Amino acid sequence: MTADTSARYREFKMPDVGEGLTEAEILKWYVQPGDTVVDGQVVCEVETAKAAVELPIPYDGVVHALRFGEGTTVDVGASIITVDVAPGSGSPAPAAAEPVAEPVAQQVAPEAEAAEPKGRQPVLVGYGVSEASTKRRPRRGAAVPEQGAAAAAIQAEMNGVASAPPAGTPPAGTLSAGTLSRPLAKPPVRKLAKDLGVDLATITPTGPDGIITREDVHAATAPATAPAVAEAPISAVAAPTVTAPAGRETRIPVKGVRKATAAAMVGSAFTAPHVTEFVTVDVTRTMKLVDELKSDKDMAGVRVNPLLLIAKALLVAIKRNPEVNATWDEAAQEIVLKHYVNLGIAAATPRGLLVPNIKDAHDQTLPQLAQSLGELVATAREGKTTPAAMRGGTVTITNVGVFGVDTGTPILNPGESAILAVGAIKLQPWVHKGKVKPRQVTTLALSFDHRLVDGALGSMVLADVAAVLEQPKRLITWA
Template identity: 40%
Template sequence: MSVKEFPLPDLGEGLTESEIVAWKVSVGDRVELNQIIAEVETAKALVEVPSPFEGTVRALHAEPGQTLDVGAPLVSFEVEDGADDGVDDSVGDDLEPADAAVDAVEQARVLEPVVVGARAEDAADAPSEIVGQGAVSAVATPTKEERHEVLVGRGPKEQSGQRPHRRPRSGRLSAPIVRERAGGDQGASSGAGETRLAASGVRRRTAEAMVRSAAVPQVTEFLTVDVTRGIRLLDRLAAEPEFRGRRVTVLTLAAKALCIALAATPDANARWDDATDEIVTPPGVNLGIAVATDRGLVVPNIRDADGMRMPDLADAIRSLVETARAGRSTPAELTGGTVTITNVGVFGVDAGTPLLNPGETAILALGAVNRRPWEHKNAVRLRHVMTLSLTFDHRVIDGEQGSRLLRDIARILADPASALAVA
């Protein structure tokens, strides 16, 4: 028998650490090749890590709630000498992080998202609380030769003289992570019954991102608009053959309006490059939809949303929702956004001051759609009214540009035919 050590693999997207959420195996368990052995959380997603070996678990090198650096020992396995475990013994124990795990992690999953974006009137049946179970990463069993290349890696590490060490964080070694602080426990000055929750990878990185965002000179403007005609359009579209069976909501209409309005104010889709003090304009609109999870905020995006017809955009939004519901949002889908839209209206909120997603110049928040007394054709009538909130980076666009973008979005929602004037 020989011992094989499996280090925490590089989970992609430049991430350097992960938190152990749960072990799927125990010391002494017999595991198969590609069997899920652990659930770890990166800054972007919850990931299931498969075993690169067939053998017996000899040691688990971390506890739930502990954060490990990439390359730190994760699991030690005891394998039979000469057994077909996919490992060339001549390579030795010092191996690169297993690429098979990396392949599996490409299917990194985000669990239990709450999709922030649906028509307020449809909040009862909107996917506002989407609970996923975390899809198991499917990895095909390769040949022995392929397993050597894929599971083991490219060869021995450069001998550095020492291995990376575990990097525990304060308060992260307790299991469960939520701990009741009784009076006198570690000098707690508050009363009994206090609980503390160690921030998870997603929530911690979200907090860091929001701190960075707050350092940006950003401005929020508000505009309340009568969207009765927009609501009527949605009702008419629902009966059209091309839209039949598609979920077309205020979010869909607002997303289309934002994409159209950006054509007249393209700098709102650009970003400020801190390293070069340049304004970088991408070739298209990657429209982010803010998604809240119990671990923090994530923003998956729809690539090239500006080139989509409204039926296609409706399908893309629905697909984004279904992907999140099934826990299939990958780290790649959570990066590269250029502008974001969030719907706080599904929670009954009229308006807010959303913080920018770092690296973006604008974020549009949709408030609740309510029937309110509103002046219409020289009379006060009950109309569908909502408030739009637009936060923008004042380094990239100024007040005139931000106001124009918000006005154009509002005009399209109030009178969809006006899209012809700004398209």
């Protein structure tokens, strides 16, 4: 019986979803004990020191136990969920290890429980189910087969996900005796709404069967976020509505991305000797070029903004001064010159500062770079940036101007030798052709590692970026 039991119950362990990570926090369980799962189905979302990641289960079967509750930090290699891969075989269940934090079970009304039919129920809104446990789940976005209405509501509510309410029940967002009713939305959409501070109950759904879509959530925030998006593509995600706290202090645990960022910034600040230089530049011609490119047929379908040309200007400056694109190898006592540019773009998210990078940005045309920037920003705002997207950066841009800030002294991303801060672009009086005229002006700040970038090299890089933005035709003549 022991052999049968060990073969029947499989333990899914917390994987190392990054490189060398030691722990991860369980953000959300999408399943509960008794749910049927299939190979490849996402069962939970975890947050590492680098990003939030969805974990798919590698087995077909029935969930036997969740070993840890939401909000628990778990070591890599620890079992987080047990799956019965041979339900109904009659083998005794293994003794479940005491979980660190029991998952909170949802209370189900007795009359609703009695109405629950036998058989497998959908685990996620928008994911179909089948009677055979060997059939893989449909792709995301596939239609959901009809289920018993009360059972679907019970199952979805226990998973923290809404499902279609039975006929005759009140609209989404209301509760009555014996009725479980919530706005219908997939977990990623629900998380997006939470990040943007949107109450799902206030949204009119446009998806099939009354499901709220990503577009619905974004539409609900459009009036508040449109000005920031118009100015620049990188900005903090809209903050949730905050009510006055009850006490005099609020303590926030430092973990996940914020903990990793804090450690990295302290290490960078006290390891690399930082030098920051500044230049104020007239970018009027660059802003005119931005307007012209927006109507260019070769740029159709991509977002054109000042950051795109600033990124291109930095790439040109690096090409002219390749020694700045390097890193300091302390162990080997060597300077490592990089013959490629993985361009990092700092992005503020609800989980903290993320710096995904565009791989081999130096090889991309302007339309390609625009597309890469758009995809990078959209992914970061949705909280879907992967650890791989943040590895291997060589130089970074941080756009503090989107907050109305003129300039700053940015700290180097660990392993990089330079970071460019871009201030707000404002109409200011400027001497142009011997006369004082209103011109579009911004301030650039370049921080660099003084161990491998001396003052002359740092100054040349910053001066080249400024020169390109002042006369964007240099994108052609210098490239």
